[in-house]
Amino acid sequence: MNLAYLRTHSYYSLLESLLSPEDLALTAQEFDIHALALTDYQYLTGAIEFYEACLQAGVKPILGLEIDLTYHGHTGRIGFLAKDKEGWSNLSRLSSITLVDNRSIDCDTLHAHRAGLICTLGGKNGLFRELFFNTPAELKLSQHLLSDLKTIFDQDCFFEIQRYANGPLKNEQAVIQIARQLDLPLVASQNIHYRDPKDHALFQTLSAIRQNKPIAQQLKKDRLSLPLHFPTRADFLHRFQDYPDALTNLSHIVDRCNVDLPIGQTHFPTFPTPDGVSQSDYLRMRAYGGAKRIYHQITPEIKARLDQELAIISEMGYEPIFLIMEDVLEQTRHLGIPTSSRGSAASSLVAHVLNITSPDPIALNLYFERFLNPARKKPPDIDTDIASHRRDEVIKYVFEKYHPDQVAMVGTINRYRPKSALVDVAKAYGLDPATVRQLSNKLPSSFTYRSIPEVDSADPFSSLLGEGVNPIIKDIVNDAKAILDMPRHLSVHPGGIVIAPFPIKDLIPIMHSTSLGVNHTQYDLLGIEKLGMVKIDLLGVRGLTVLGEVAEQIQSWHQKEYQNSFQVLEQIPQDDSKTAITISTAKTIGCFQVESPGMRATLREIGAKSVEDIMTALALYRPGPLRGGLRDAFVRRFREEEAVIHIHESLEDLLSETQGVILYQEQVLRIAHELGGLSIAQADLLRRAMSHFDAGNVMDTLRENFITGAIHRKAVPFETAERIWEMMAAFAGYGFPKAHAASYAQLAWNSAWCKTHYPAEFMCAVLGFGGGYYSQRVYLMEARRLGLKVNPPHVNHSNERFRTIYPNGLPILYMGLGQVRDLTQKTIRKIIDQRPFYSLDDFLIRVDPHRKEARNLLLCSAFEGLTTIPAGLDHIKHQHIPGQFNLFSEPQTDEDWDLTQKAKAAQEVLGISLEISPLEQFADQIQSVGAVSTLEAENLIGEKIFLAGMRQAFRRFRNKSNQMLGLLTLEDLEGSISVFFPADIFRQSQMTLAEQGPFLVEGYVEKDERSHRIRVIAKRIHLLS
Structure with a gap:
């Protein structure tokens, strides 16, 4: 007979199964099982993978779901199987209700979503059994439950008999008798969570992780004692030989379940056009209007290009995406939010004239077909970068404009990587936090976040094993290896948004992200593509946030010249000679995409002076050109050193x-x-x-x-x-797409222009919004090199983020109050609202901070000019301030702390010191060895030198002989320089190079004859302390 298993779980029942959807399908094929139902708990994330894997394996896929049903105050699990398209929609809706509203369902909800579904109940952990084995009143309630479900689902309600390798479930006959009395058909079943009996121990580990309890203290031990492996055909038939009707009903269910997922279809959203105009006609009208605005005259070349693109767009049904993107970006301009295009969409003239993309595809000779052509099997994305701190405003607009039920963020599946697997398994084994931390720190950093395909044959856990290792550690490592790449939780894609022409949950299940406050799909990019949903990408970019902040400041000073901040960025001159010098001399720390040591070296080597040169640098400084020697060949030809x-x-x-x-x-x-x-x-x-x-x-x-x-x-x-x-x-x-390079090169140029002409505002924005490639310390040193004064937070001058003021016509940057440890948002708002303050007492009375907040503000010199640190600390010790900790013993005095004391205190509460740079603290040691600056080193080629500085960047790499080498970018107050560590020196220096500095390097200066790069070849490196 054709056999089917109706209660299988994949690892998308998060932390409840060891099996991938493909594992299930291949095992069913191996065991000669005709059909298989996937009934993951709450989630439908595995449905598409399961559906395709079953078809590939010659197994009939049945799509199902297991969710919680609440009945008269009692909650337990219940199963559903989809019979048809409507059944799939209702599975999706039920899963979405559960995970969006974070609740179980009730019978009224079931009644509203019963169409196309088969209901199965009675299994282990099901609601019926939860009631049946309790009080007589609940026994009666269990009978009412069966009756109500039969009323809702009629002939599509089945009662499961579950039998396992260790026998039937408790009180099987009594349960079956009730089902028979209510004329509920029986069906043979078993929960499946892993493949083989030997996997039971690993399943216990996984269950312990899910319950956040050590294995020895797990809850529901009776469930864990059940053998939940995949039974062979013979075993399953033997278990139910005394209930032939339960086996026959399997065939009836299989015959009823015939869901064809619409894989390969495309569901374009609709755009609300005015006066009933077709989307195609409206797009043509908008495109020609935009072309006339930009080019003033529509030449035959422009007309031919527009007509060609519009024909392809119309043929592929892509008009609504262009219209939606035009609308969304028009809204960003209205809100004053900086944006930029990325990717191949900049190859489209239609996108350009609709103000979706900035590069001119005609001037740059870009082919539209690189973006869209009939040979593409799936429509491409239109990706847009948005100032990160205001992206949520744009996402909110999309949800509201295109209806919340038809919009969702794209989901992502976070899987176990070596570190997360090791940590979770170690906790499950009951190891204390310190030991867990010690173990995870032993993992090579290169493996910490990598997935299985990237790891290949390398063993990320080899550093934990060896002779004499504790057997428990071996078990932990084996279990960690076994769960690698399993889903751990679902999250939200950084920018992908799906807009559907119907309520999304009719086809694709969704869930709610509490942290972001938005709904997102239970599928990742691949899943939504397979079900034909078209997405747009609105990605947050800090570089645009920086540009937006600087532009707003400039516009506020020059309101007659600029109506809004957008005009500031649009009118940045492309031939500015000072900006060209900034680019060619690679003084681009903080500038979008061109601040890393390698990019700065590339800019210098090709003498970049324009947007086009930056495009070239962006394309050159990529792994392929670097590995293949193409970059160096280009530089030699550019300098006419090679034909x-x-x-x-x-x-x-x-x-x-x-x-x-x-x-x-x-x-x-x-x-x-x-x-x-x-x-x-x-x-x-x-x-x-x-x-x-x-x-x-x-x-x-x-x-x-x-x-x-x-x-x-x-x-x-x-x-x-x-x-x-x-x-x-x-x-x-x-x-590298030229269209993408053009977009990013323009942003880089704009960044460099802002840094060149408004350095204080630029560095203030970079520091205020978390920097970019480097740590905050590097940007603070860069601000000093630019001659800017940077002060610690101050209650009368600082905002939440960095702020620039001009008290005497010269800029001063004040660190933000948000950086002060333990200072709450509420207190920050009160400080900004209530100031200025005239004394410490004035501040304490009006702001009423917690004692710890007042202490930390004092320690970072936030009351400079109002009181000294020791006097303030002594004062608040004797004041009644919320927070009862008497932490202070400093004497009352008018004498302030010296710079060293202030630096130490600032390090404690700010994480960094502004009073003294780390190099200044060791000035005597540095001078005693005659160390030179990075700027001086460039003129000492061939000479042995001492060099002091901080770590700006560091990378390790292997040479052709597979030896590990190191490259340190060392910076001081005058600049930065590369320090190369040959294999033998690198081996001796690894522990030191793990630190941030300050370092004292001994070596000699060399100039590479081919690349003309100046670097120091290290002989020794010491950590100054």
């Missing part, structure tokens, strides 16, 4: 702007199209196939077409055409 040689003369026009090398994905398209005769759509298919290393028929066909086309169109010899093909294939793995 530009083309494989074939036909490439000269195509690669002239990039020194004869391929830097951009668009160049692959041009070569394939203009040299090989492929259509642009075919060329983009080639680019995508190459970048995904497709070794199938698609690549073979395109290769043949390209080589044939190159021979006939441009008279390229066969061997040369093959070499060009291989060059394109080698490039594809690291290709």
